[in-house]
Amino acid sequence: MDRRKFLKTSGAAGAVAGGVGLGFFGYEAGRDPDSYTGWKNREGGFQTFNRIKWAVEKPTYTKTGPSRRVDARTEVVFSRMGPLFRNWKEEEGTNSLPEYLRKFYETNPEVLELDLRVKNELFPKLRKDREKYGHKFILAEAWSDAMGAVWPKHSQEPPEIADFPEKKGQKQLKMRSPEKTSKLIKKIAHQLGSTLVGITKLNPDWVYSHPMRRRGIDTDKPFKVPEHWKYAIVVGVPMSWDPMFANPNYGTSHDAYAISRIIAVRLSTFIKQLGYAARPHTPGTEYDLMVPPILVDAGIGEQGRHSIVVTPELGSNFRPAIITTNIPLKPDKPIDFGVQDFCKTCKVCAEQCPSGSITKGNKVEIRGYKRYQFNAASCHNFWYSKLGNMGCRVCISVCPYTRKANWVHKAALDITAHDPTGLADKALTAMQKIFYPGPDPQEYFIPSLGGKNASYRKPPWWLKTEDFIDI
Amino acid sequence: MTFFTSGFFWFIQGILITVIILAFQVWMEDKGVKMIWWKWFLWGLWILVAGFTIAFIFTSLGEGEPTAAVKGGIIFSLITITSGVGIWRLINKKK
Numbered sequence: 001m002d003r004r005k006f007l008k009t010s011g012a013a014g015a016v017a018g019g020v021g022l023g024f025f026g027y028e029a030g031r032d033p034d035s036y037t038g039w040k041n042r043e044g045g046f047q048t049f050n051r052i053k054w055a056v057e058k059p060t061y062t063k064t065g066p067s068r069r070v071d072a073r074t075e076v077v078f079s080r081m082g083p084l085f086r087n088w089k090e091e092e093g094t095n096s097l098p099e100y101l102r103k104f105y106e107t108n109p110e111v112l113e114l115d116l117r118v119k120n121e122l123f124p125k126l127r128k129d130r131e132k133y134g135h136k137f138i139l140a141e142a143w144s145d146a147m148g149a150v151w152p153k154h155s156q157e158p159p160e161i162a163d164f165p166e167k168k169g170q171k172q173l174k175m176r177s178p179e180k181t182s183k184l185i186k187k188i189a190h191q192l193g194s195t196l197v198g199i200t201k202l203n204p205d206w207v208y209s210h211p212m213r214r215r216g217i218d219t220d221k222p223f224k225v226p227e228h229w230k231y232a233i234v235v236g237v238p239m240s241w242d243p244m245f246a247n248p249n250y251g252t253s254h255d256a257y258a259i260s261r262i263i264a265v266r267l268s269t270f271i272k273q274l275g276y277a278a279r280p281h282t283p284g285t286e287y288d289l290m291v292p293p294i295l296v297d298a299g300i301g302e303q304g305r306h307s308i309v310v311t312p313e314l315g316s317n318f319r320p321a322i323i324t325t326n327i328p329l330k331p332d333k334p335i336d337f338g339v340q341d342f343c344k345t346c347k348v349c350a351e352q353c354p355s356g357s358i359t360k361g362n363k364v365e366i367r368g369y370k371r372y373q374f375n376a377a378s379c380h381n382f383w384y385s386k387l388g389n390m391g392c393r394v395c396i397s398v399c400p401y402t403r404k405a406n407w408v409h410k411a412a413l414d415i416t417a418h419d420p421t422g423l424a425d426k427a428l429t430a431m432q433k434i435f436y437p438g439p440d441p442q443e444y445f446i447p448s449l450g451g452k453n454a455s456y457r458k459p460p461w462w463l464k465t466e467d468f469i470d471i
Numbered sequence: 472m473t474f475f476t477s478g479f480f481w482f483i484q485g486i487l488i489t490v491i492i493l494a495f496q497v498w499m500e501d502k503g504v505k506m507i508w509w510k511w512f513l514w515g516l517w518i519l520v521a522g523f524t525i526a527f528i529f530t531s532l533g534e535g536e537p538t539a540a541v542k543g544g545i546i547f548s549l550i551t552i553t554s555g556v557g558i559w560r561l562i563n564k565k566k
Contacts, residue, residue: 004497011494014487019525021475021484026526028475030533245535408530434546435531435539457535 049312067368144252198298236320242460249388256319264321315402
């Protein structure tokens with residue numbers, strides 16, 4: 001064989017080997033555990049998005065008029081369900097309810113109808129279907145309960161007592177500078193296991209006018225924002241990726257909730273040891289404030305059509321906790337990486353939402369801010385219209401930003417963030433719908449409600465009950 | 472991290488692509504076709520498209536998205552083949 005022929009043969013062999021190699025690379029990149037962002041180590045290596053490049057002076061929401069703080073007793077669905085079910089008497093109607101709840105339901109009768117539907121229609125159907133089909137989700141529920149088993153006790157004292165160091169006479173240590181303290185706090189948060197960390201000055205608009213119960217605050221009186229709530233630190237982690245894609249039934253909020261909760265309590269303890277006030281606001285229901293806008297202010301991400309904050313690294317798969325504090329900090333800036341434009345055209349979450357709770361329309365004014373309308377009551381109805389773990393989370397799973405960190409999805413994120421024309425948004429939305437379709441939303445329901453107990457993606461092997469347990 | 476997602480894999484890919492470039496040049500010389508800059512540019516572009524198609528299909532399979540692998544495979548393969556035919560016709564012109 002002459003030299004030229006040898007070279008040509010080598011080239012042909014090289015082309016085959018290179019192509020096969022790319023195939024193996026792709027397969028490995030797709031299944032690589034390293035692409036499960038947030039589950040590798042505690043060194044903060046996941047905050048990979050260059051937030052400084054996309055920093056903006058003003059957050060990507062718009063203030064349109066006088067603001068009104070949220071009354072958590074009525075406007076947070078978890079707070080009103082307990083008092084409703086405990087007090088409701090059919091013959092007396094809304095007169096059987098505490099006054100604040102009666103007033104709320106009388107001005108929002110459609111919400112009362114949806115809330116009562118849970119008790120009157122959905123619970124009985126769910127019980128019946130659980131007997132017939134519930135065994136399928138035994139491992140998923142066991143996994144969820146296991147993750148939720150550790151729940152730090154939260155204080156029953158008011159913020160003036162609970163937020164401050166317990167040691168008597170403890171002085172505030174003199175920190176060298178807010179910049180250095182912010183750097184330290186972020187490092188500690190990462191060491192405690194937080195995937196993302198952000199800091200902002202606390203906007204009082206986000207604090208509940210009447211907080212949730214059992215937080216040491218008199219919820220019957222309007223709540224004055226404590227002066228020591230100067231800053232808000234955001235911490236949090238993603239839910240396990242494979243179960244999360246198998247929502248609404250195999251995924252669980254508890255896995256990330258539990259971790260974020262522990263991080264927030266630990267970080268509060270760290271700050272208190274330095275002599276400053278700190279109060280954890282943790283999932284699922286131990287908050288005195290609204291979380292999403294604080295994430296936006298802290299540059300963690302942007303609020304999407306589904307009302308959940310979309311982060312560059314984790315998409316919507318981020319379960320945060322907040323720490324309010326008075327330790328002097330340097331706030332981060334909000335970011336704008338194109339989510340508002342993308343959500344305008346995408347609408348995948350609205351199309352896949354089983355309860356139709358996410359609007360397909362434009363933003364409207366809510367409590368003095370322009371945002372997408374979201375029906376929390378109908379969303380909560382769906383929680384009792386399916387089996388498996390509590391909650392739904394389908395909007396998180398289907399969001400095009402919620403993707404593993406491999407080269408395909410990182411490239412897509414870069415393209416949307418850099419494209420000012422909107423063409424990339426349209427192209428990538430079309431690709432999302434063609435390449436990553438979900439079932440018909442009706443299939444997510446239990447069979448008694450005309451569904452098939454479907455999930456967005458198949459569960460991971462370790463949550464398939466039928467493979468491990470004889471039923 | 473495995474061999475295929477390591478830096479060493481890309482080092483090997485670099486060697487392979489160098490051999491492919493040299494072989495392609497010899498092959499075209501033997502065919503009497505002169506390779507000029509824009510022909511190399513188009514050829515390089517096509518290699519990227521073809522490589523993207525292969526990697527996309529297998530990445531989708533790896534992350535458990537067979538629908539994306541099949542539909543993406545069909546769409547991107549069609550683009551690869553069509554552009555390949557067009558680019559080959561441009562490159563293969565002897566004048």
